[in-house]
Amino acid sequence: MSWKMVAAGCLVAAALPLTQQMAASSALPTCTDGTHSDGGLTVFTSVIYGAHARITSRNPPVCGTAGDSTVWSMLVAPRVSLPSGNYSYAQAGYGRFGIDDPVSGDTRGFHPFSENCARFTFEAGCLTKTKFFMATDTVPVDAYYTTSYEPDGRVHMMYGGNPLKTATVADWAAAWQAQYFGEAHHPQDNIVGLPANKTNLDNVKILNGVPGQQGTDWVTPQSFNLLPQGLPNYYKQALQNPGGNSADFQIWTDRS
Amino acid sequence: MTLSKSKKILVPIAASIAAVATVGSVYASARVFDGSRQVTPSSAPHHVVKPQGGGAEQELEDALVSEHIEIDSYAPPPRKDRGEKLDQNPISSTDAIQHAWDSAPSILNGATVASTSLVTLTTSDYGSEATPTPGGSPVITPKYQAAPAWAVVFSNAQIPAGGPVPTGGQPTPPAYESMSVVVFIDAYTGAQMVLTSVDLTS
Numbered sequence: 001m002s003w004k005m006v007a008a009g010c011l012v013a014a015a016l017p018l019t020q021q022m023a024a025s026s027a028l029p030t031c032t033d034g035t036h037s038d039g040g041l042t043v044f045t046s047v048i049y050g051a052h053a054r055i056t057s058r059n060p061p062v063c064g065t066a067g068d069s070t071v072w073s074m075l076v077a078p079r080v081s082l083p084s085g086n087y088s089y090a091q092a093g094y095g096r097f098g099i100d101d102p103v104s105g106d107t108r109g110f111h112p113f114s115e116n117c118a119r120f121t122f123e124a125g126c127l128t129k130t131k132f133f134m135a136t137d138t139v140p141v142d143a144y145y146t147t148s149y150e151p152d153g154r155v156h157m158m159y160g161g162n163p164l165k166t167a168t169v170a171d172w173a174a175a176w177q178a179q180y181f182g183e184a185h186h187p188q189d190n191i192v193g194l195p196a197n198k199t200n201l202d203n204v205k206i207l208n209g210v211p212g213q214q215g216t217d218w219v220t221p222q223s224f225n226l227l228p229q230g231l232p233n234y235y236k237q238a239l240q241n242p243g244g245n246s247a248d249f250q251i252w253t254d255r256s
Numbered sequence: 257m258t259l260s261k262s263k264k265i266l267v268p269i270a271a272s273i274a275a276v277a278t279v280g281s282v283y284a285s286a287r288v289f290d291g292s293r294q295v296t297p298s299s300a301p302h303h304v305v306k307p308q309g310g311g312a313e314q315e316l317e318d319a320l321v322s323e324h325i326e327i328d329s330y331a332p333p334p335r336k337d338r339g340e341k342l343d344q345n346p347i348s349s350t351d352a353i354q355h356a357w358d359s360a361p362s363i364l365n366g367a368t369v370a371s372t373s374l375v376t377l378t379t380s381d382y383g384s385e386a387t388p389t390p391g392g393s394p395v396i397t398p399k400y401q402a403a404p405a406w407a408v409v410f411s412n413a414q415i416p417a418g419g420p421v422p423t424g425g426q427p428t429p430p431a432y433e434s435m436s437v438v439v440f441i442d443a444y445t446g447a448q449m450v451l452t453s454v455d456l457t458s
Binding site for chain 2: 062097109152
């Protein structure tokens with residue numbers, strides 16, 4: 001089956017109920033090589049203690065049992081006691097972690113999750129064992145996904161205001177960064193959203209505060225940018241209010 | 257379930273049965289679960305047995321501490337102690353493995369079952385959060401507290417790397433990290449509870 005036929009199926013699927021969307025997605029080819037591709041937004045300010053966004057629930061077609069697709073909000077920080085280039089991160093979101101029988105419309109593997117790493121480099125990935133946690137709740141519609149530094153001295157990775165996991169902050173520096181992304185690992189996987197049903201990341205906010213202390217105010221970020229469009233180019237992203245002060249944005253997959 | 261899926265599952269299940277025999281599950285019922293008589297974890301009668309030290313189960317318990325998950329070995333009470341719930345036994349380890357497998361197919365794609373154990377599960381981090389006073393430390397009420405569960409340990413699970421993106425570019429680190437995960441399954445209903453990565457040396 002050609003990619004155009006697959007894309008046509010996705011467009012038709014956009015107007016169908018969930019179970020029928022899954023049936024339509026059964027035309028996707030099997031997974032091939034693993035790549036690491038995203039669409040999303042990074043927020044930069046001098047001090048950030050929390051990243052927060054409301055994310056539309058969409059069950060993305062993935063390429064099969066090995067396929068996966070996630071969307072999340074994340075805190076990133078340099079490790080001040082380690083050489084330059086070492087970071088920590090913590091994120092909360094939802095994801096689809098594989099599919100076996102799309103014809104039946106099953107929703108196995110579609111759940112909220114958290115992930116964090118105490119020492120990360122862009123070259124080698126996580127050097128201290130990735131911490132991954134997945135709840136088995138049904139992914140809520142339009143839930144808030146928040147990662148924030150709380151008064152107990154730990155970063156809380158939460159959805160719907162409740163924690164999935166917490167992590168020690170160690171020696172994270174101030175000037176933390178917030179990132180919000182949709183992510184897939186195979187070119188045949190969709191990131192969440194379709195042209196007719198884009199995934200909203202709205203109410204994008206950051207937690208400001210005094211360096212060395214927890215934040216106190218959730219505010220709309222004033223400095224942000226969408227990451228440059230990478231490959232494959234069918235992963236799309238756009239600000240909801242270009243030129244405005246809102247960091248709210250949308251992501252979707254368009255294979256047409 | 258498709259035929260191809262069945263073929264994929266047969267190998268790990270067979271491996272797990274061998275693992276149950278060798279690793280030392282505290283209890284493994286061969287009874288097929290009767291879904292019409294389910295009990296909730298909180299109402300299920302149970303006996304908690306502190307591990308006697310050593311072995312894979314002790315290592316698992318120790319490793320989960322850093323994940324803020326507490327487990328104790330769990331032994332269902334004798335049938336004579338269970339009153340009107342005489343016919344409620346835990347689901348079999350084979351059924352627990354199947355439910356675990358369905359929780360996250362891509363993460364467990366290619367993984368193998370290392371062990372199964374009946375435990376009680378408490379999730380200290382995962383639950384509902386409240387802040388009693390403004391600026392005070394949040395208090396988490398665990399979603400699961402001493403809940404009877406099957407702990408199904410998988411080795412060589414594939415955790416999708418979700419790290420940050422460098423400024424102005426796409427990420428380059430490895431796409432997956434191979435590691436052990438534990439899937440907790442409700443011991444009586446077979447419901448999926450949580451999945452967590454765990455750092456096991458053996």
